[in-house]
Amino acid sequence: MKKIHKVAITGGTHGNELTGVYLINKFKKNPSLVKREHFETFFMHTNIGAMKQCTRYVDKDLNRTFTIAGLNDPSLGSYEDKLAKEINQKIGPKGSQNPNIDFIVDLHSTTSKMGLSLCISTNDKLTWQVAGYLKECMPEVNIFKWEGDTDDIAFVSSIPPSGFTIEVGSIPQGVLRADMFFETEKMIQHVLDFFELYNTDKLKKTYTNIEVYENSKMIDFPRGEDGYINAMVHPTLQENGYFKLTKGSPLFVTLDGEEIFFQNDETLYALFINEAAYYEKGVAMCLAKKKTIQI
Amino acid sequence: MKKIHKVAITGGTHGNELTGVYLINKFKKNPSLVKREHFETFFMHTNIGAMKQCTRYVDKDLNRTFTIAGLNDPSLGSYEDKLAKEINQKIGPKGSQNPNIDFIVDLHSTTSKMGLSLCISTNDKLTWQVAGYLKECMPEVNIFKWEGDTDDIAFVSSIPPSGFTIEVGSIPQGVLRADMFFETEKMIQHVLDFFELYNTDKLKKTYTNIEVYENSKMIDFPRGEDGYINAMVHPTLQENGYFKLTKGSPLFVTLDGEEIFFQNDETLYALFINEAAYYEKGVAMCLAKKKTIQI
Numbered sequence: 001m002k003k004i005h006k007v008a009i010t011g012g013t014h015g016n017e018l019t020g021v022y023l024i025n026k027f028k029k030n031p032s033l034v035k036r037e038h039f040e041t042f043f044m045h046t047n048i049g050a051m052k053q054c055t056r057y058v059d060k061d062l063n064r065t066f067t068i069a070g071l072n073d074p075s076l077g078s079y080e081d082k083l084a085k086e087i088n089q090k091i092g093p094k095g096s097q098n099p100n101i102d103f104i105v106d107l108h109s110t111t112s113k114m115g116l117s118l119c120i121s122t123n124d125k126l127t128w129q130v131a132g133y134l135k136e137c138m139p140e141v142n143i144f145k146w147e148g149d150t151d152d153i154a155f156v157s158s159i160p161p162s163g164f165t166i167e168v169g170s171i172p173q174g175v176l177r178a179d180m181f182f183e184t185e186k187m188i189q190h191v192l193d194f195f196e197l198y199n200t201d202k203l204k205k206t207y208t209n210i211e212v213y214e215n216s217k218m219i220d221f222p223r224g225e226d227g228y229i230n231a232m233v234h235p236t237l238q239e240n241g242y243f244k245l246t247k248g249s250p251l252f253v254t255l256d257g258e259e260i261f262f263q264n265d266e267t268l269y270a271l272f273i274n275e276a277a278y279y280e281k282g283v284a285m286c287l288a289k290k291k292t293i294q295i
Numbered sequence: 296m297k298k299i300h301k302v303a304i305t306g307g308t309h310g311n312e313l314t315g316v317y318l319i320n321k322f323k324k325n326p327s328l329v330k331r332e333h334f335e336t337f338f339m340h341t342n343i344g345a346m347k348q349c350t351r352y353v354d355k356d357l358n359r360t361f362t363i364a365g366l367n368d369p370s371l372g373s374y375e376d377k378l379a380k381e382i383n384q385k386i387g388p389k390g391s392q393n394p395n396i397d398f399i400v401d402l403h404s405t406t407s408k409m410g411l412s413l414c415i416s417t418n419d420k421l422t423w424q425v426a427g428y429l430k431e432c433m434p435e436v437n438i439f440k441w442e443g444d445t446d447d448i449a450f451v452s453s454i455p456p457s458g459f460t461i462e463v464g465s466i467p468q469g470v471l472r473a474d475m476f477f478e479t480e481k482m483i484q485h486v487l488d489f490f491e492l493y494n495t496d497k498l499k500k501t502y503t504n505i506e507v508y509e510n511s512k513m514i515d516f517p518r519g520e521d522g523y524i525n526a527m528v529h530p531t532l533q534e535n536g537y538f539k540l541t542k543g544s545p546l547f548v549t550l551d552g553e554e555i556f557f558q559n560d561e562t563l564y565a566l567f568i569n570e571a572a573y574y575e576k577g578v579a580m581c582l583a584k585k586k587t588i589q590i
Contacts, residue, residue, distance in 0.1 A: 022523070022524075022527075022550060025523055025550070026550045026551070030551075054574070054575070055350070111467035111469075111470050170467070171467075172406035172465070172466075172467030172468060172470075172571050173467060173468050173469065173571060174406075174468065174571035174572070174574060175406050175467075175569055175571045175574075176524070176527045176528075176569075177527070177528075177530075177533060177569075178527040178528060178529065178530045178533065178548050179530045179533065181527060181550070182552065228317070228320055229317075229471070232317075232471045232472070232473040232476060233471075233472075233473060234473065235472075235473045235474045238472060238473065238474065253473050255317060255320070255321045255476070256321070256325075257477065274470055274471075274472075276467050276468060276469035276470045277469070279349070279469060279470075280349070
């Protein structure tokens with residue numbers, strides 16, 4: 001079994017998601033918190049320009065900028081395109097089987113009531129073992145399995161072959177919530193503990209199956225020709241993280257108060273409900289299938 | 296009694312506070328919703344530049360730009376300074392006893408759990424009568440009475456002599472919440488109903504006293520020399536709108552988990568707890584005295 005040499009914790013990929021920004025601040029002040037005997041922990045703020053403005057990004061979403069195609073395209077010169085190339089040198093390079101970092105945890109928050117969630121966009125076996133361990137330590141953690149339309153995933157967490165994104169919420173953009181801050185820190189500590197056990201051959205078991213929400217499709221708000229939305233997330237869904245939708249479930253309510261219902265015959269779960277940053281992406285929520293997968 | 300001729304409803308003063316933005320959209324599509332027989336209702340988006348970016352402001356906070364001194368200073372040329380002068384021509388001019396608008400309701404939202412709140416920064420008798428009526432219709436409405444350091448108030452709602460700000464929350468920036476949207480609309484309808492009764496001499500009573508939270512001081516987060524905060528709002532306060540603080544109440548918790556307590560002998564109430572936009576203003580919460588005032 002190949003040992004793990006270096007684990008990266010990254011925060012501030014979105015400059016207005018303060019949980020990650022401040023956890024990295026905390027580790028900078030006291031690196032011993034994330035130090036382990038049998039591997040090195042590396043941590044960094046990824047998007048300092050956006051952090052300074054307290055905005056999601058400067059020119060474009062850094063967490064959609066790590067495709068191999070984009071990283072190799074010298075014509076892309078926005079702030080985040082340049083930044084992605086720099087980060088790729090530190091943490092990647094992407095596509096390498098021998099990257100500088102063996103595992104990455106990228107820290108995010110969401111205005112959606114997702115509680116403690118992992119977003120995993122790889123089938124990498126090590127990543128799923130970490131997820132299995134983490135869910136055993138903290139059963140309240142939910143896992144969103146992202147199967148993109150393409151193999152060329154654009155997330156920060158996709159730079160090395162192993163890693164995931166932590167999403168916690170609901171937290172408004174530009175706000176630090178103490179409860180979620182400490183819960184996210186707990187998740188990081190468990191991840192680091194996993195690798196200490198892993199490197200010293202002390203892991204007690206191999207995880208074989210795990211419950212996930214696998215993405216099926218994104219749906220947008222009903223919109224007018226002016227681009228403005230005509231309907232809002234239905235109040236029934238607002239305070240929920242992983243909301244079960246069956247045919248006839250309320251979904252939206254128009255500005256005039258008319259309810260719009262879920263028409264699908266298949267039961268799906270709504271995730272990332274009413275995430276502020278997705279309004280401009282044309283996403284009101286993600287729909288997912290709940291299933292147990294073999295890992 | 297002088298009749299009311301024109302009431303203004305303004306939204307989008309902060310471009311990422313969508314409740315007001317979309318209520319104005321709704322009224323634009325169906326003006327009859329805010330039409331009354333005995334006065335004219337005027338509604339507008341105040342900061343379209345910030346709305347397009349979905350940011351609080353373009354150059355500076357429009358809701359801190361309506362001082363008489365600033366409006367009369369031709370050297371101030373930022374986007375919001377220019378905008379303030381234009382809006383002042385439509386709704387004011389400020390300082391006039393005969394402004395174009397008799398009463399203004401400016402619509403805001405906050406990431407703080409303020410529920411349905413009015414912010415009132417004037418001693419104007421008519422304004423307080425409307426507040427009394429509204430609180431009678433909707434007892435869940437709380438009133439924050441703002442006594443500034445100066446008479447030259449800078450809020451949009453200070454342009455004509457009569458008016459107030461509606462603040463609803465918690466709502467993340469860039470998010471529309473259906474429940475708060477409809478509750479805010481109800482508040483507006485009651486305000487318009489008041490003026491219809493007022494203009495037709497059908498008001499049944501005069502309000503003589505009212506419970507308010509009167510601002511005492513603002514307090515900042517504990518911060519390091521780098522400007523970053525060292526402590527977060529204590530979880531006990533996080534989900535509260537008007538939180539009673541007595542000596543020894545928890546106030547903050549440091550990133551390391553150490554609790555910081557309220558040291559004041561006088562009982563005060565915390566408002567605007569953990570409002571995202573106030574981090575840059577150096578405000579973690581406002582402290583206020585709860586009292587009943589004669590109106």
